[in-house]
């Protein structure tokens with residue numbers, strides 16, 4: 001069980017950035033998402049300060065699908081990050097947060113006409129084209145609008161890095177991007193490059209998520225740059241922008257061994273500079289787009305314990321007042337988390353519990369074998385590292401209202417997303 005920066009123990013109680021968990025419960029109730037604002041800001045700064053080159057400009061985008069709400073976007077904007085958006089809702093949230101939309105990149109494999117029109121209306125700076133079908137539509141809509149927009153083409157390098165190692169597959173079945181091994185890609189690029197309303201600037205590649213092997217990223221840089229050179233040679237054009245995606249792995253449990261971020265980013269830049277020389281490229285901008293690694297460790301979920309139950313077979317459950325509706329990641333892919341009894345931090349963790357939620361699904365689990373002190377009704381249970389893909393993936397399953405989100409900073413807390421009410425739950429019902 002890891003205590004992150006900003007977590008301290010005072011009289012046996014967990015404090016996050018100087019605010020005790022019992023105080024959070026008294027003020028906002030449980031279940032509750034709690035973010036350490038200093039950690040969020042520090043992660044933004046680590047990216048901005050270390051992904052820097054004297055040779056080309058760099059841009060760090062916040063992949064907002066990891067955690068999209070107005071306040072986190074205001075912070076990312078203030079800290080100088082651009083934003084990656086993939087839907088009408090994500091565009092709208094960034095826009096309403098006051099984002100300079102020229103710094104927004106619109107991703108996705110199936111953008112709709114409505115989304116594209118809205119993106120142009122609010123001035124999204126870059127559209128990332130995924131495929132031919134989409135390209136035709138984007139081209140048409142942009143031409144009709146009379147605007148000009150920067151475009152990148154999403155390429156697929158065949159590097160599959162969803163696991164702890166990368167595998168290079170010549171035949172890639174991913175739904176994203178255009179394979180660099182597909183000969184028809186050159187015609188598509190030439191065609192895009194010929195459109196007067198589309199300003200074709202370069203390529204985008206994202207190789208997966210929760211990746212721990214630096215070599216996966218470095219290998220992808222090589223494949224992208226080798227391809228870029230081939231395109232330049234064959235089509236006689238100059239590529240100026242490469243967006244290398246996100247996917248930097250983070251700590252959830254002791255099984256995860258993330259690299260030191262600042263050091264990695266500096267190394268990453270060196271590799272990009274070196275390979276760009278090797279392949280004779282003349283880049284003006286290199287972009288990355290972290291999501292999980294910006295917000296994951298800053299967020300935790302605070303629950304109250306309802307009861308403890310020992311099954312006939314011997315497994316001991318501790319039941320909390322949330323579950324798969326606020327964190328579906330165990331149910332989705334058996335994601336692992338750490339838990340602590342936040343009001344019993346000094347007690348020995350000599351029991352093994354399965355932390356389960358209150359939803360009507362056997363898979364409604366949060367942590368499989370959590371080492372905790374003896375739990376009882378009324379205890380506060382905290383699951384750490386829930387800051388990415390929790391709030392954004394939450395649902396109203398079993399008609400559970402979505403949780404409030406609170407930011408804490410240096411002894412004070414503030415509500416940044418209100419929890420849903422019962423009225424909210426039936427608001428759209430007719």
Ligand SMILES: *Cc1c(COP(=O)(O)O)cnc(C)c1O
Nearest residue numbers: 063206209246247289290291292
């Ligand atoms: C999801 C995604 C990201 C962010 O991935 P993380 O693993 O959260 O860093 C970046 N770029 C694209 C295109 C994505 O789909």
